Amino acid sequence: MYRxxxxxxxxxxxxxxxxxxAGWVQTVRKFGSITFVDLRDRYGITQLLFGEELNKQLDENPLGRxxxxxxxxxxxxxxxxxANIPTGDIELLVESFSILNKSAVPPFTIQDDTDGGDDLRMKYRFLDLRRNAVKKNxxxxxAVNRSARNYLHENNFMDxxxxxxxxxxPEGARDFVVPSRMNPGQFYALPQSPQTFKxxxxxxxxDRYYQIVKCFxxxxxxxxxxxxxxxxxxxxCFVEQEDILNMFEGLIKRIFKDVKGIDYTEAVERMTWEEAMWQYGNDKPDIRFGMKLCNLKFPAHTFPAKESLSSLIAGDFAVFNDAETVIAIAVxxxxxYTRKQTDELTEWVKRPQIGMKGLVFIKCNADGTYKSSVDKFYSEEKLKAIADAAGAKAGDLVLILAGTEERTRKATSELRLEMGxxxxxxxxxxxxxxxxxxxxxxxxxxEDQDGGGAGRWVARHHPFTSPKPAHIETMINNSPKVxxxxKYLEHPYAGIKANAYDMVLNGNEIGGGSIRIFQRELQEKMFAALGMDAEEQQHKFGFLLGAFEYGAPPHGGIAFGFDRLCSILGGSESIRDFIAFPKNNSGRDVMLDAPSEIAEKQFDELSIKLNLK
Known part of the structure; x- marks a missing residue:
């Protein structure tokens, strides 16, 4: 028995x-004729006390980290x-000990405030995993895995x-492909998701399936x-959208309760994609705080007609006049804020990642006056009207960006998050x-986005997503040709809504899904809309179309990003912190040094000739 x-x-x-x-030596502290050793394993740390007799043995055969x-x-x-550790009231008076294995000097300290950088810790990930901070992750x-499995089991889901x-x-991203030795010249792909299988x-x-599954x-x-x-x-199966939302709200609330001790009893807010884009500038808004976007000038070609506030910014200011859109937020x-602070914000929005040319601000002073970087173009009365439209109050700062619609919307969204x-x-x-x-x-x-050509429709989610029930006839009865x-926005397909849903947590999409197409005719229509002729449909998805002829039930589902959910619950911005053996930003496993070259013999066995350009 080792322990x-x-x-x-x-x-x-x-x-x-x-x-x-039994465990690993964390620290060794020698005080005269006695020595204290902190011994660590997965479960914690216990202090060992080596008395005078054993201390002599340690002098002859010292312990190292x-x-x-x-x-x-x-x-x-x-x-x-x-008091900082659960075992802090006791110690072990050592009567006998043995060194089961010695260790080379670690390349970094195995403790929370380690001196090892990311690259070094990734190379020696087996050592990094010993650190308490990583262990907690x-x-x-x-704990998330166990909670999810318990909830799904209790609700009759089958793994x-x-x-x-x-x-x-085709599911939106590039596949990893695997050559088949037994079928020369042919390849498997690793699944981006188990979509067609489920x-x-x-x-x-x-009727109720789940997996906690690897995807590539x-x-x-x-x-x-x-x-x-x-x-x-x-x-x-045999579900509508409301059934899915209720079931999986329950899943996430259960995880909150089991893992974080949070009793999330409030109703989960809902908003349409269009509302999210108008009010927050993106389709995964962080609603922990306000600062909603105020569209002062709408691009005519992008969104449905809305009540215009452009009269508020009408004047001689060319930046606003020439811009496709003008968007404000009230901070x-x-x-x-001092001049130095507003200048710093201006430089922040000019960074290449944000891509704006400048920033306009309006200060809503506590005494009821208004001060702006564009005072010479707008009266104080106009500045007040703009600030009021943005929802600003006394003491607030209005920040305004102007430019092309997509860039300005994204930039304002990022600025809102930064100020939050x-x-x-x-x-x-x-x-x-x-x-x-x-x-x-x-x-x-x-423009061509994926090699399929320009001037065509592409699936926003994936090609198995059903239209909203009210829009199915629109899709069936109209040609996808533009x-x-x-004038593509005037085409009937531009107004078709997907029977799809995303769950967002703190500004991160943690799950997404849809009610699926389950009739062959509608699925063929969807494939045709994406530019697939009958031959291509049969080649790529004949197995699924054929299955739909044998009593396919109405069905729908969702997939949660497990790594991302864990990172948010753990307070980290990176999912790598919650994966035992992650890849770096170049997709390399620096511990294994993978990917790597393979022997020429393996190429021969696979009937593959390498042609590096």
Whole structure:
């Protein structure tokens, strides 16, 4: 027996017991004829006391950091207690010990405030995983996993595995492909999601399915992306949108309760995609704070006609006159910003990541006066009217951006989030859920986005998403062809809404799904709208179209970004912190040094010739 107890288990009640511990040496502190050693395992830290006799053995065979040690002795009450650890009231008076394995000097300290940089810790990830901060992240991940499984089991969902070696199908991102040795010249793809399999399971009658499953996408990386990631993937049949929303609100609320101790009893707010874009500038708004966007000038070609506020900014200011759109936000309590602070904000919006040429501000002073960077173009009465339209009050600062619609909307959205962060309104321990509904079913590609050509419709979600019931006839009874590309917004397809929904948490999309198409005719119409002829449809999706002829039930589902959900609950901006062995921003595993070259023999076996250009 290597151990009778763990290093986080012993308490006052164990005093006098003879126990055996095993773990890693965290620290060694020598005081004359005695030595204190902090022994660590997954469960905690226990202080070991080596008396005079054993101390002589340590002089001959000293312990180093990360040595693996076994120690036996009696549990004793500490004279100098440590309230910072659960075992801080006791220590182990060591009677015998053995070094199970020595350790080289670690390349960084194994503690929360480590001196190791990201690259070094990624290279030695097996050591980084020993740190308490990383361990807590993986414990949280496991707690989320366990809570989700319990909830889904209690609601009659069945965990069913689906294949990893599948057929390459268009789902929005690049596939990772795997050559087949037994079928030369042919390739499997790794699944971007189990989308078609879970729909086939609905056809098979397994009415409530789930997997906590690995998915793969060959796309550019950032903090919240990895080439392989995990989803809580769910599907149900004989459901409408409301059934899905209610079921999975319950899932997330259960996770909050089990993992964070939060009883989320309030109703989850809902808004349409259009409302989200108008009011927040993006389709995953952070609603923990206000600062809604005020559109002072609308681009005529982008959104449906709205009541115009352009008369408020009419005048001789060419920047506003020439802009496609003008958008304002009212920042609470910032009218006292100095010139230095407003100049810094101006430089912030000029950064390449934001891409604006400048920033206009209006100070709503506490004494009722208004001061602006464009005073010479607008009277104080006009400035007040603009500030009022933006919802500003005395003491607030109005920030205004102008330019092309897409860039200005995105920039104002980013500026809103930045000001929310600076004002402490985006608290990591505050959680706010939101459903975003009624997305457009299609986007129109004026330029080639994915190699499929320009001047065509593309699926905003994926090609298996059903239109809203009221829009199904519009889709069936109209041709997807657009005769005049300048007037694509007038085409009936531009107004079709998807029966889709996203769950947003603190400004992050944590889950998305839809009610699926389940009739062959409608699915073929959808594929045709995306530019697939009958032959291509049969080649890529013949198995699914064929299944729809054998009593396919109405069904729908959702997939949650498991890694992202864990990172938000853990207060981190990066999902890498919650993955045991993540890739870096170049998609490399620097610990394994992967991807790597393979032997020429393997190319021969796969009938592949490498042609590096």
């Amino acid at each position: 009778s107890h763990t290093c986080g288990e012993l308490r006052i009640s164990h005093i006098g017991n003879t126990v055996t511990l 990360e040595f693996v040690v076994q120690a036996t002795g009696k549990v004793n009450e500490r004279s100098s207690k440590n 993986l414990e949280l991940r496991y 069913i595995e689906t294949p990893f070696l599948i057929k390459s199908t 729909q086939l399971l609905m056809v098979s009658g397994y 996408r060959d796309e550019d990386l950032r903090a919240d992306r990895q080439p392989e990631f995990t989803q809580i993937d769910c599907e149900m 609470p309590g910032c009218a006292e 962060k600076r004002l402490g309104l985006r608290k990591a321990d505050e959680f706010k859920l939101l459903w975003v509904l009624d997305f457009p079913l299609f986007e129109f590609a004026l 005769a005049d590309l300048d």
